[in-house]
Amino acid sequence: MTIHGLRIAIVGGGVCGMVCAAALLKEGVDAHVYEAANVLGEDEARLAGVPLCSNSRRALKAIGIWDAVGAHARQAFATAQGQLHGARGREYYQFLSGMPGHEILPNGDLRDKTVDGIPRSILLGVLTRIVGPERINVDKRCVRIIESPRGAILHFQDGSTASAEVVLGADGLRSTVRRYVTRSGDTGLDPHLKFSGTICYRAYIPMDAILAAGTTLDFSNQPFWFLGKGKHVMVYSIQGATLANVIAFASDLNETARSPEPAPETTREAATSEVLEVFRGWGPEVTKLLACADKYVKWSVDVVQPIPSEGWVRGRVTILGDAVHGMHPAQAACTGQGIEDARLLGKLLGHS
Numbered sequence: 203m204t205i206h207g208l209r210i211a212i213v214g215g216g217v218c219g220m221v222c223a224a225a226l227l228k229e230g231v232d233a234h235v236y237e238a239a240n241v242l243g244e245d246e247a248r249l250a251g252v253p254l255c256s257n258s259r260r261a262l263k264a265i266g267i268w269d270a271v272g273a274h275a276r277q278a279f280a281t282a283q284g285q286l287h288g289a290r291g292r293e294y295y296q297f298l299s300g301m302p303g304h305e306i307l308p309n310g311d312l313r314d315k316t317v318d319g320i321p322r323s324i325l326l327g328v329l330t331r332i333v334g335p336e337r338i339n340v341d342k343r344c345v346r347i348i349e350s351p352r353g354a355i356l357h358f359q360d361g362s363t364a365s366a367e368v369v370l371g372a373d374g375l376r377s378t379v380r381r382y383v384t385r386s387g388d389t390g391l392d393p394h395l396k397f398s399g400t401i402c403y404r405a406y407i408p409m410d411a412i413l414a415a416g417t418t419l420d421f422s423n424q425p426f427w428f429l430g431k432g433k434h435v436m437v438y439s440i441q442g443a444t445l446a447n448v449i450a451f452a453s454d455l456n457e458t459a460r461s462p463e464p465a466p467e468t469t470r471e472a473a474t475s476e477v478l479e480v481f482r483g484w485g486p487e488v489t490k491l492l493a494c495a496d497k498y499v500k501w502s503v504d505v506v507q508p509i510p511s512e513g514w515v516r517g518r519v520t521i522l523g524d525a526v527h528g529m530h531p532a533q534a535a536c537t538g539q540g541i542e543d544a545r546l547l548g549k550l551l552g553h554s
């Protein structure tokens with residue numbers, strides 16, 4: 203039940219949009235989500251763990267949904283991901299040099315921090331139950347926003363429309379709502395989106411194949427982080443330790459001036475030979491591991507250039523999550539920041 207007359211439309215049903223919907227509903231605000239895809243979170247990263255650090259947990263607790271989310275995170279630990287992301291009482295990532303010899307590197311005070319992990323598709327499933335499917339409208343790609351003194355009309359690709367008093371854009375890095383808010387035009391290059399200089403190669407590799415390749419580290423029972431100059435490789439077990447989620451990053455900071463590639467090309471397939479070439483000269487644990495994948499998904503990591511906060515709002519429309527501060531995907535910084543955005547917007551709009 204909602205207590206305000208205020209109707210809020212959230213564009214984008216990713217983690218930040220869905221947490222924001224939950225935060226608004228908790229405050230008694232009538233919130234509705236409009237998502238371009240036909241199923242939430244069914245992308246190639248669905249199995250990947252979303253790390254929930256202390257800032258995310260605090261915000262989720264304040265919204266009143268941590269018990270529901272946390273229960274599934276623990277269940278995911280127990281049944282799907284073993285000790286992924288430093289389950290209580292176990293080690294966090296083991297940091298090793300990626301070079302031959304694989305020297306053990308200190309991991310500072312990270313051991314004392316707890317981070318919960320939950321596969322993205324499970325998290326979005328929990329959030330769907332919290333928000334209620336009747337408030338989530340899929341297959342609704344927002345293409346235009348038109349404001350009037352009394353409200354805003356969202357126009358969708360399928361020709362339909364929806365009205366709201368306030369619009370929140372949680373539509374990710376290539377945000378349509380950001381283009382509206384920052385007056386960046388409907389087409390052409392978005393001046394706020396930049397290539398970060400980092401390429402990321404991702405693969406889910408059967409644990410049996412890794413063992414058969416003759417690696418000596420136990421990838422099923424310990425997350426590892428291999429470091430080298432301008433590159434790093436993360437690996438942790440998922441799906442009851444039957445699969446390893448391997449994520450290899452390679453950065454060239456001279457490349458940051460390059461414009462982002464058009465949307466479909468930001469993720470594409472890459473041959474295993476390309477990844478092995480990028481990590482040529484690295485130690486055997488890394489090269490044997492990387493050689494086990496049939497192929498990789500190659501992802502150009504784009505970021506949103508800082509937008510001064512006075513530019514985050516236009517009329518009745520604002521932006522949150524990756525749409526406003528998309529950053530390098532390290533340690534769930536952007537997810538955490540976006541969950542904090544959601545909490546704050548829930549509070550502010552709940553008092554309006």
Ligand SMILES: Cc1cc2nc3c(=O)[nH]c(=O)nc-3n(C[C@H](O)[C@H](O)[C@H](O)COP(=O)(O)OP(=O)(O)OC[C@H]3O[C@@H](n4cnc5c(N)ncnc54)[C@H](O)[C@@H]3O)c2cc1C
Nearest residue numbers: 214216217218237238247343344373374523524531534536
């Ligand atoms: C492949 C991949 C892997 C990642 N891995 C990590 C990781 O390991 N660690 C980490 O910290 N971060 C990672 N990230 C980043 C992290 O997922 C995001 O920072 C975080 O989820 C931000 O969420 P968001 O809800 O703001 O945006 P998103 O998760 O991008 O969600 C945006 C949603 O909006 C929808 N949408 C887009 N345009 C429209 C439109 N016009 N109309 C309606 N809906 C629209 C999209 O379909 C999507 O569902 C990863 C991101 C990707 C893409």
